[in-house]
Amino acid sequence: MPVRFALTASKLRAQSTNGTTFVTFADGNVASFALNWAWLLQQLGLRSLVGISGHLDRDVEARFHEVGADVFCADGPLMAANGQAGRWSELLPVLQLARTIPISVLLSDADIAWMRDPLPYFAAVRASHPRVDLLMMTDRAFNNYVSTPLKVQPNPAPLSRWAGRRLWGSAETATRAKRVERGGGGSGGDLGFELELEPGYDSAISYNIGVIWFCAHALEGLEGMVERFMISVGGEGGSVLDQNGKLRKKKVRANQLASWDQDPINKEVLQKGLRHDPEDHRLVRVDRGRLAMGVLPMLQFTTSFTYYMHRKRREMIGAAPPYCLHAIFAHGKDIDRKRGIFREERLWRDPPAYYDSGRRFLAADTFLSKSQLAVGGFDMISAQVFQVHQAMRLAALTNRTLVLPRLKCGERPMAYPCYAWYHRAFAYFGVNPDKVPMPEVCPMYYWLELAKLAGLAPKLPTREPSFLENPRVPAAVTSSVANVRFTRPDGSGVSNGDVVNLEVGGPGRKDLEGRNGPILVPGASDLSDLRRLLRGTEMARVLRVRNLHYLQLPVALGSAEAKTEVSTTWPNRRDLNEVTRGFWCTACPITRRGAVVHELNKSVVHELEGFCKSEARGKLGRGPMRSCCSAGGACHMCQPWETKITKNESELSWALQLWLPTFAKLEMLHSQEKPCAHPFCTGTDRKRFP
Structure with missing residues (x-):
């Protein structure tokens, strides 16, 4: 192993910020996520440390250094066998070195996007709860997350850190910052208050180990806890502790590692002897009472569930925007799904060619009629999905990359993804008071099969709904816009008096209207007329279309020859249905x-x-x-x-x-x-x- 990959106290200290080092682990499957993780931390002025399993090319190593991260070898047999469960054996020497300095360690999964610096919050938690030894998250999914302020509030970051900067974070943070600039912020003109910890004991359904802050003062006890983590994930069953609470010595083999490490860590370590801290009931004593743990507020240290589903609640109570987004609780675990979540929130670092490379784009708005809004129901979703299919066909026909529309959800559609049991409204027993409200705009993972969509990329390249809002998209793209509105066959239907258009950019976005009025195109145009009418838009980098409900593809293509021609350029109906079926x-x-x-x-x-x-x-x-x-x-x-x-x-x-x-x-x-x-x-x- 080259010396530069060694884990040393000096490396740990050099990568620390304000007494904490951010650490993640990665193998070849998640190296791109680790790079993205480190880049986002760099945007916040934070350095990081990445434990790498497997061979690391020189160019990839250089990319880590470019984003403020250093790397060390984490290539033990357990890590090589299972990057998730095996990381605990690689974390132990990190904690041991940190104790010699001493500094705190924040362990974070690589599929987490950091949007705000959490260290001032952690310091405020220590001031509010001096007995806390570690902080963690929870998988509890319900409505009543903590909504009260932390007793000691951290010093707010100056607005210059948020308003007017790149704001790689979510549209939520950007919108809130702009609102504050206009004088519409919370008390004191800041971004809102920081939340209290969740009730630790009540959150024990499953403590989420995606984020763990190991406090420097408690590292000796925390090392012992991580040793017990290692043993718990080494076998599928049996207690890791004897009746006296001592470690049971057993050899851990790589082929015995638990497929999901969080389950045995909870059952065999954290939840053993679980009880309230006697002096601070907000904290919970874990690991047979050895350590005092706090559970981070889930409206600010978010999963996909608490980020999207509880966005309105966060704003209702006046809480500050989220610190991080963990791409879990998203109806699947595949890489395309996680990357799609980050891209939609402008939290993924793609190469420059992703944003330009001479591409032309098609941006489509969906609509709902007043009668559809009045009646509600799943027909609202079906109508919008039909328009998405038309946009996909039109993008393929015009050889443009589709900027996916946003899908209007909210409560009127009375619909939800199958595995999202938390949206159920009624049953034979009546009102379900625990129903979680639907977001006004559904995230992509609610209605798109992102892995299947990626498979259609050769015929149907797409970009996330927030693409044209991303500051990395060159002005040469966003300023070159042609507008098209489809009409009824007689040319009527352009006033939109009976429809509600849902802008591709969403709330708070400056409209991408061209200098000239829109081009009116009868929706029943055959292929030759359609191409003739759109000919004047070919030089525009963005073609923005509305009233897709009038577009009659593929019926209006005309001749059999035209239908045969386009059949090779756009996805078939079965593929489109599979992509947008969702659950x-x-x-x-x-x-x-x-x-x-x-x-x-x-x-x-x-x-x-x-x-x-x-x-x-x-x-x-x-x-x-x-x-x-x-x-x-x-x-x-x-x-x-x-x-x-x-x-x-x-x-x-x-x-x-x-x-x-x-x-x-x-x-x-x-x-x-x-x-x-x-x-x-x-x-x-x-x-x-x-």
């Missing part, structure tokens, strides 16, 4: 795989949506509850004594206030004006319920 389900009592919307008759979906509407109206006293149901029996018109009415919406929890009144205001279809007798409403099909 959408109806929003009522359905929570499991058997309830995927695409496998249900549309009339059934409408019946379930009517059940939700009638239940919501009845709950708020705005009409009779048509569907009083019990497990094993049919639904019937509710009697007064069967329902508990809440006429004062302010008495509802914050989460119920966000969706229950919306459901109640949606218009009923004629087919929905009767009690729901479907097994999903009555509960007779018990396999469909949790």
Whole structure:
């Protein structure tokens, strides 16, 4: 091993910032994520240290140094066998060296994007909770995350750190900073307050080990805990401690490593002897009471779930923007999905060619009619997905890279991805008070199969919805825009008086209108007319299209020869359906795989949506509850004594206030004006319920 790859105390000290060294581990599978992780830290003025397993090319090593990271060899047999479970054997010498300095260590997974410097917050936590030895996250998924301020608030970063800078972080942070610049910030004109720790004991469903801050003062005890981590992941079963709490000595073989290290670490180490800290009940004593642990606030140290689903809650309470985004809780673990999450939030460092390289782009806006908004339901999603398909076809036809539209979600569609059980609104037992509100705009992983989309790249190259907002996109691209609006065959339908356009840039984005008015193109144009009408747009780097609902591809292509020609240039219908299928389900009592919307008759979906509407109206006293149901029996018109009415919406929890009144205001279809007798409403099909 070359000397430059050795782990030394001087290297650990040199890579520290304000008494903490940020550390991650990577093998060939996640090296690109480790580079991105280090680059984001560099944007915050933080250095980092990366443990590498496997061969590292000189050019990759140089790229790590360019982003302020140093590397060391972490190539032991356990790490080589399983980069996740094997890292604990490589972390132990890091902690041992840190104790000789002494400095704290922040261990972070590489699939985490850091958007704010957490060190001032950690210092404030130590001031508020002096007994804390380590900080961690939780996998608890619900509505009632902590919403109160930390007792001791860190000194706020100056606005110059946020407003007007590159803001590689999310659109949320950028929007909040601009709002503060205009005088619309929180008290004191800052970005909001920092949150208190989560209740440590109550968060024990599974402590998330993606971020761990090891405090310098407790490193000796923390080394022992990590030793127990090592043993816990070395076998699939059995306690790692004897009845006296001593380590049971056993040889750990690489082929015995746990496939998911968090589970044995929780069950065999952290949760053993779990109890409240006697002097600070916000903290929890872990590892048989040896250490005091705090759980980081999940609205600021976020997973994909708490980042997107709870964005509105974060703003409602006036909390500061997130510190980090962990690309988990995203209905899958594949690399394309994680990278897509970061790209959508402008947290991924692509090479310059990704943003220009002479490409031409097509940016499409979706729309929803007033009647669709009034009725709601999954038809809102289906209508937008159809427009996405049309945008994909048009991008392929014009040889442009598609900037994906944003998909309008919120509560009106009454729909959610199948595995996101936390969005279920009603079941046969009535209102689900634990339902998590839907985001107004769905992230890509909610409705796109990103791995399948990547496979279509040769025919259909795409970019994330936030692409044209990214400051790395050259002005030569964003300033060269041609606008096209599709019309009805008679040329009408361009006023948009009956539609709601959803801008490709989202809230707060400057409109990309060209200097000239839009080009009007009949949606029923055949291939030759379509090419002729779009000929004047060929030099524009961005072609922005609206009113895709009028575009009649592929029907309007005309001749069989034209259809044959384009069949080789754009994805077929099956591919498009697979890419946008997602795991959408109806929003009522359905929570499991058997309830995927695409496998249900549309009339059934409408019946379930009517059940939700009638239940919501009845709950708020705005009409009779048509569907009083019990497990094993049919639904019937509710009697007064069967329902508990809440006429004062302010008495509802914050989460119920966000969706229950919306459901109640949606218009009923004629087919929905009767009690729901479907097994999903009555509960007779018990396999469909949790």
